[in-house]
Amino acid sequence: MGRYRPTSPEELPKFAGVRTFMRMPHVRTLEDVNFVVVGIPFDDATTFRSGARFGPEGIRSISAMIRPWHPVHDIDVFEHLSGVDYGDVAVVPGDVEATCEKTARDFQAIAAAGVTSFAMGGDHSVTLGELRGLCAVHGPLALVHFDAHVDTSEGNYGRKYDHGTPFRRAAEEKLVETSRSIQIGIRGGRAGPEYYQQSRDMGYEVIAMHEFEQLGVAAVLERIHKRVGDMQCFITIDIDAVDPAYAPGTGTPEVGGFTSREILNLVRGLKGLNIKGGDVLEVIPAIDTGEITAYLAANLLYEMICLQALAHRGG
Amino acid sequence: MGRYRPTSPEELPKFAGVRTFMRMPHVRTLEDVNFVVVGIPFDDATTFRSGARFGPEGIRSISAMIRPWHPVHDIDVFEHLSGVDYGDVAVVPGDVEATCEKTARDFQAIAAAGVTSFAMGGDHSVTLGELRGLCAVHGPLALVHFDAHVDTSEGNYGRKYDHGTPFRRAAEEKLVETSRSIQIGIRGGRAGPEYYQQSRDMGYEVIAMHEFEQLGVAAVLERIHKRVGDMQCFITIDIDAVDPAYAPGTGTPEVGGFTSREILNLVRGLKGLNIKGGDVLEVIPAIDTGEITAYLAANLLYEMICLQALAHRGG
Amino acid sequence: MGRYRPTSPEELPKFAGVRTFMRMPHVRTLEDVNFVVVGIPFDDATTFRSGARFGPEGIRSISAMIRPWHPVHDIDVFEHLSGVDYGDVAVVPGDVEATCEKTARDFQAIAAAGVTSFAMGGDHSVTLGELRGLCAVHGPLALVHFDAHVDTSEGNYGRKYDHGTPFRRAAEEKLVETSRSIQIGIRGGRAGPEYYQQSRDMGYEVIAMHEFEQLGVAAVLERIHKRVGDMQCFITIDIDAVDPAYAPGTGTPEVGGFTSREILNLVRGLKGLNIKGGDVLEVIPAIDTGEITAYLAANLLYEMICLQALAHRGG
Amino acid sequence: MGRYRPTSPEELPKFAGVRTFMRMPHVRTLEDVNFVVVGIPFDDATTFRSGARFGPEGIRSISAMIRPWHPVHDIDVFEHLSGVDYGDVAVVPGDVEATCEKTARDFQAIAAAGVTSFAMGGDHSVTLGELRGLCAVHGPLALVHFDAHVDTSEGNYGRKYDHGTPFRRAAEEKLVETSRSIQIGIRGGRAGPEYYQQSRDMGYEVIAMHEFEQLGVAAVLERIHKRVGDMQCFITIDIDAVDPAYAPGTGTPEVGGFTSREILNLVRGLKGLNIKGGDVLEVIPAIDTGEITAYLAANLLYEMICLQALAHRGG
Amino acid sequence: MGRYRPTSPEELPKFAGVRTFMRMPHVRTLEDVNFVVVGIPFDDATTFRSGARFGPEGIRSISAMIRPWHPVHDIDVFEHLSGVDYGDVAVVPGDVEATCEKTARDFQAIAAAGVTSFAMGGDHSVTLGELRGLCAVHGPLALVHFDAHVDTSEGNYGRKYDHGTPFRRAAEEKLVETSRSIQIGIRGGRAGPEYYQQSRDMGYEVIAMHEFEQLGVAAVLERIHKRVGDMQCFITIDIDAVDPAYAPGTGTPEVGGFTSREILNLVRGLKGLNIKGGDVLEVIPAIDTGEITAYLAANLLYEMICLQALAHRGG
Amino acid sequence: MGRYRPTSPEELPKFAGVRTFMRMPHVRTLEDVNFVVVGIPFDDATTFRSGARFGPEGIRSISAMIRPWHPVHDIDVFEHLSGVDYGDVAVVPGDVEATCEKTARDFQAIAAAGVTSFAMGGDHSVTLGELRGLCAVHGPLALVHFDAHVDTSEGNYGRKYDHGTPFRRAAEEKLVETSRSIQIGIRGGRAGPEYYQQSRDMGYEVIAMHEFEQLGVAAVLERIHKRVGDMQCFITIDIDAVDPAYAPGTGTPEVGGFTSREILNLVRGLKGLNIKGGDVLEVIPAIDTGEITAYLAANLLYEMICLQALAHRGG
Secondary structure, three states: OOOOOOOOOOOOOOOOOOOOHHHOOEOOOOOOOOEEEEEEOOOOOOOOOOOHHHHHHHHHHHHOOOOOEEOOOOEEHHHHOOEEEEEEOOOOOOOHHHHHHHHHHHHHHHHHOOOEEEEEEOOOOHHHHHHHHHHHHHOOEEEEEEOOOOOOOOOEOOEOOOOOOHHHHHHHOOOEOHHHOEEEEEOOOEOOOHHHHHHHHOOOEEEEHHHHHHHHHHHHHHHHHHHHOOOEEEEEEEHHHEOOOOOOOEOOOOOOOEOHHHHHHHHHOOOOOEEEEEEEEOEOHHHOOOOHHHHHHHHHHHHHHHHHHHHHHHO | OOOOOOOOOOOOOOOOOOOOHHHOOEOOOOOOOOEEEEEEOOOOOOOOOOOHHHHHHHHHHHHOOOOOEEOOOOEEHHHHOOEEEEEEOOOOOOOHHHHHHHHHHHHHHHHHOOOEEEEEEOOOOHHHHHHHHHHHHHOOEEEEEEOOOOOOOOOEOOEOOOOOOHHHHHHHOOOEOHHHOEEEEEOOOEOOOHHHHHHHHOOOEEEEHHHHHHHHHHHHHHHHHHHHOOOEEEEEEEHHHEOOOOOOOEOOOOOOOEOHHHHHHHHHOOOOOEEEEEEEEOEOHHHOOOOHHHHHHHHHHHHHHHHHHHHHHHO | OOOOOOOOOOOOOOOOOOOOHHHOOEOOOOOOOOEEEEEEOOOOOOOOOOOHHHHHHHHHHHHOOOOOEEOOOOEEHHHHOOEEEEEEOOOOOOOHHHHHHHHHHHHHHHHHOOOEEEEEEOOOOHHHHHHHHHHHHHOOEEEEEEOOOOOOOOOEOOEOOOOOOHHHHHHHOOOEOHHHOEEEEEOOOEOOOHHHHHHHHOOOEEEEHHHHHHHOHHHHHHHHHHHHOOOEEEEEEEHHHEOOOOOOOEOOOOOOOEOHHHHHHHHHOOOOOEEEEEEEEOEOHHHOOOOHHHHHHHHHHHHHHHHHHHHHHHO | OOOOOOOOOOOOOOOOOOOOHHHOOEOOOOOOOOEEEEEEOOOOOOOOOOOHHHHHHHHHHHHOOOOOEEOOOOEEHHHHOOEEEEEEOOOOOOOHHHHHHHHHHHHHHHHHOOOEEEEEEOOOOHHHHHHHHHHHHHOOEEEEEEOOOOOOOOOEOOEOOOOOOHHHHHHHOOOEOHHHOEEEEEOOOEOOOHHHHHHHHOOOEEEEHHHHHHHOHHHHHHHHHHHHOOOEEEEEEEHHHEOOOOOOOEOOOOOOOEOHHHHHHHHHOOOOOEEEEEEEEOEOHHHOOOOHHHHHHHHHHHHHHHHHHHHHHHO | OOOOOOOOOOOOOOOOOOOOHHHOOEOOOOOOOOEEEEEEOOOOOOOOOOOHHHHHHHHHHHHOOOOOEEOOOOEEHHHHOOEEEEEEOOOOOOOHHHHHHHHHHHHHHHHHOOOEEEEEEOOOOHHHHHHHHHHHHHOOEEEEEEOOOOOOOOOEOOEOOOOOOHHHHHHHOOOEOHHHOEEEEEOOOEOOOHHHHHHHHOOOEEEEHHHHHHHHHHHHHHHHHHHHOOOEEEEEEEHHHEOOOOOOOEOOOOOOOEOHHHHHHHHHOOOOOEEEEEEEEOEOHHHOOOOHHHHHHHHHHHHHHHHHHHHHHHO | OOOOOOOOOOOOOOOOOOOOHHHOOEOOOOOOOOEEEEEEOOOOOOOOOOOHHHHHHHHHHHHOOOOOEEOOOOEEHHHHOOEEEEEEOOOOOOOHHHHHHHHHHHHHHHHHOOOEEEEEEOOOOHHHHHHHHHHHHHOOEEEEEEOOOOOOOOOEOOEOOOOOOHHHHHHHOOOEOHHHOEEEEEOOOEOOOHHHHHHHHOOOEEEEHHHHHHHHHHHHHHHHHHHHOOOEEEEEEEHHHEOOOOOOOEOOOOOOOEOHHHHHHHHHOOOOOEEEEEEEEOEOHHHOOOOHHHHHHHHHHHHHHHHHHHHHHHO
């Protein structure tokens, strides 16, 4: 049984108490901890709607409803793991590079302590900092990336770092091993075919949404497992991978996305991968409805945590 | 042709008039009536969000858009049935037991008059009162239960009666025949495997959501019909059985639920069952968007009413 | 390369600037133009919720996110076409007939100039004016109509022209060739079986939603292509064809509709038809959430424009 | 004690039951009735936002909170009066003239029965029908008109009847005696000085908002009483007379309006006038927040009803 | 300088971090603490809208914007006081009496430690528990009560304890000294004159809203100070004392309330009273807009804390 | 009569057409133009909520309701002035300095052409760019600044330029003559007394909100006129100067602000000043309700434009 585990509803109703992820203790420690959930409330690197700086707050709030035992995997997370809400990175508003640096420092410390990190964005620019931190400890990672966008642009408006460039930068910095990495769910009108091509040119495998529609969940999972193999990997989910009906609260929505069941099954199907961390990005509570976007995001983090618990049990 | 039927839009536009369910007359009579729709605006037995006390109002409001003839069943409800909006149970705010008792009294009277009841919640605690009332007249019922939660807990916070316990109490009180009853759509992180097991231990059949995903609508309908057979039954739908994308306005949403077409086809497929009553629960208008939750709830009640009309025509 | 094309995000961020459809120039010219997008902000012909007069504004606003190149068709619209935002028809509030006349005049001028028109409603009554304008130039058109409702009523409340009658009037006026026309997605409780029958009696083919559920996208597309053949046609999409989860912001929603992927694939599958114009109707921004309805509507217009681009490239 | 009076909360909680104004019985009778509250859900005569057709529903819903005894006047309405919710006028969507005629017929019948009418709009065009009905029985009326707009335009877009013209038409038809009538709260940018002048030319006294700010409540009340004297009168309140902070849910808001306390004190100060009827208009629930606009509107109707009760007690 | 003080924005931006009141440490200690802020998330004792159980969360969230130094009093709270966010009382959902008991126990412990408590509701029923706890240590208190309602009813629906009865129960239990207590802002239609009279009969002084309008802030403050004198007192603010324009997010709003500046000046004017605790109640985030209700509530608590700081500095 | 003036509602209803400020032509010219309205959609320099990048769109949208003639000043803007909507500055997302530079360049060009500029923010950081542009042509300006915050901080998080620093930078760069400048409406808890003092130390006159409450509108206007005299000046209004009840849609709201009538009268009272430009900032449409914040902002710009028209008429 893990040292740190959520407050039970019997002790305090789910709607009560200071909000932390899944009601885990908010302790800034890495001792006796297997995983941390961390917020990175930064949204000054977006190209359309801002507001994702409140993503961690929104996700924490509704995550109170999630319980430790997973019915499909039949596992209780906290029987195998000890986890805390590590709080938020001390982001620097308006300064993507300083924020990236601070993020890297925090995540390196976490990884160095042998703790797995699960992060709540924030816009997608924040993933670069996470990857820098993790790579400093673990070396390059395979990337499993669910998104409507490839996020491998050269840059926008002369900015090298924004929410459309992290996976170009990550490849350039050799934080990810693109030949073992894959992007799934890409779609929508773009500037031109070079949009998809740039990812492939960098070595990423890309499964566009219309390809996913043909392949289905099982075949795509096979492709992912084949691609990643046993390499240590990082899972990153831009919530806009999901259809706006299921995730209206986001900054650059794209029609025709995943359903909630598809994305849940995709993440569940990552069982067996060697996961070093993960994140869910681009939740904007101010334009969410009934907290459904935030709750789906919280559940996707929970699904990742379950994968870690399975690995612990298995291993 | 039934004595009581809705005001037609030709007489009064659909957006006009005092709101009653489907614009049926609001008459507190059981004479010349085949079915009633009743509200039970109680929400003091919830464990997360409150607000379902306004469920009946929200459902009534948007139900104005529903018309009597059903295109799949090819039947006009009011050619076969006479129906009224019976108003709301005089619930006792904050007192789940007194409310339950009042509900039971009303529903017993309705059932005793040979009238079928369709209820609008309220949180799921109110179903116990309905079942007590119906059972007093009809004896034990088979239960067809769509929900994200089993609602068979021992109790929460020392309360015997809340929205997580009605189907334990109903089984204990022998209001339902669990060996002929079935729960469909259950999912989500829970305290542990005992969550599902407690229902099975009480005799319920449980089809978890991930099992439904494998089986599909047709196979699940077969399981339901086999289970219930010709026993008199009660249909209860917690709107959170449906995915939050389709039903954001509810109190304890759970990701990965039914689509609207799945739940509609599941209810349509109950044709042939011997239905004594039904309800739709847990609609919270204050957090709904575009009344989509309330409208889906209203339609699910309408689908149940159509089943009764089919039985009348058939019988 | 077309003369008129959108402002690129590099020039001006997507969230900046006066809103026009897809950020195309707002020029009231037909010279050097292949297609126009036009708003028809009229909503005084509705039978339930009003508010679609703000539809064009809502669609324009979020359409800023759409880019010219389509990943499935692999085509850049503006390499083949020149397009402008033609602004709105000078509708006459409260006067459906005067508005229809003004609409007809504008669309006749557009068609006469050899320009294809794509319109943003407004309620569905506005399509009649479009059809009058187009028919005056092109002669009768085949109709490909996605909707929850047939819109072929005799009239409501003594009004000959409202959002429930355009396709009866269009047939009576011989603007559409019903024997080459088809309606898809029809569903929901109605006054009686005559509701569907009236369309069929006028010569329309009708694929109800429950029939679509059996057939699937591919088979339905085959039916459409067979029906329309090479006749010149008009595509009209009432956004309520789509499920309220995907399109909450509309006036007469109907549960159990298309998913976003289905409707997108249906429109993409119209490739090869001889399209003279199209429209998307009944978007009400005031009750939308996260602009998801408006964005889906904008994308459906974009999909139609892509079909025209494909035809240009092909032809 | 009146025959018809509201359901008490003891009998049924305020949040329960089919919604009627102040929970009065919904009975379409004029016998043993002193006053009726009637909805006129028409909004096809507006020049900006539509949606006021749902005004009566919104006002009814929240009016459940109002109780019979008034603390300032120290009077219990239903000790002196019998009142019912008469339901809605069977408006004709899209047809302002037919709706006006139907309204006139209903209100003439009400007035002829010696019953006072209080109406819930709808847009301001509906007042003309009310005045026609009342004038047919009582002869011309003095008008006490609170509004941001004079509503005495010649017409807009060639329409003689819309929400900007009722008080020109009423004057032309000699339904109101303009020399005894007064308009208060007028403000906002207009086409030109003729906007205010047209009202004065027709004989109305006009107190612009900036004049009210100088005069204050007491002096304005004096002006009203002096103007109206003992002539029979009609009170009409466009909710946009109030500042958007207090009444966001309306169609043509204007900044710098009355506070809630000012408008309440203005209506309370009409005590002693010979009131034959009144209405509150232009509430749009879809853009309201927390029902504050609808609740203020409901209270303004209640204040008018209290004035009638005072007159009964006094007389 | 107090031991516990808020995280500064320089350390962590105001929009970042786990939400606590004013970003004070969330520590469940009473050592080296002068005041605590505590949430009491209970709303099962309401008579209209539920949802105040999320009040503490909403207040905490936006309270991040409040800084320690007060410009009118010219005092920095944390130069004089050490304060923590004590978390929430472990309320018992649906059980007002058990919750009251738990609340009393917690607040007695706080008071016994010489710590001042400031509570965030929750509906107004929770104040009784606070008063029981405080009275057990301090003896009876004078009450300064801002509210639209007297909350001195005998009971509703047979319940002795709900949000309309706390100050009757408190008087009966001699927790408050009514002869030194005062209620301000009372208004709105009620069942009858006994509504106000019952408070006066119990010994409370009552200043109705219409009396406040005549008297103004300064005179009312004089009345309060005269009434309370130097007796130890408790300040309770039902947010519905404020006008719905300023506080839309509440359960039983009443038109014609205080402006934000009036209520702020009223609380500031309590300087010099011997304050033992206070609370702000009835905030419902789900129906708030732009968090304005929650932010006003947070500021009112801050104003109370400033009064304590002034007393410390003074004393 | 000016060359450029708004589209009249007779030509096109107010709810129709591509949205420009007050429906003026969107022309990027400075010829035959007296004033321009310009958007600066930048919000990456905020310290709490982001979202003001959509401010210009929100203000344009609802500004359609404003008409040219002002009832208090009795002047028709466009009889004296020619005005256009100049579109938006091509801001650089995430780069406050580049945006500032671009803004300065645009505004210098505008000023050099003898055209007066009125800008729509964007967060308050954008004013620095405006001032740089204007000062390059006109030399230093007196500042009339309405705000809840002084915005004269040294910097936050190491950033020299954000929405809390523009008036320190402006003073340092000698863009404003602080001895002729004044800040009004400042309030709210701050880090310490140095918050107010820093402004005074730089030479600004500061009228805190609690001082305004004592002084009233007339006396404050006298102070402003005395301070500014006949120096050329710039008016800058942070919408959070206004109370959240009147302006909920903003990023750093502060309770206890101006009412709409106060701020309108304050701006009207600036008549006679030698105004070279002005702006309204910090409108966030995503958290507005009923567009009331955007509409008040639009009206404040209109009031400034009226002042210019008065000056033209006068001069």
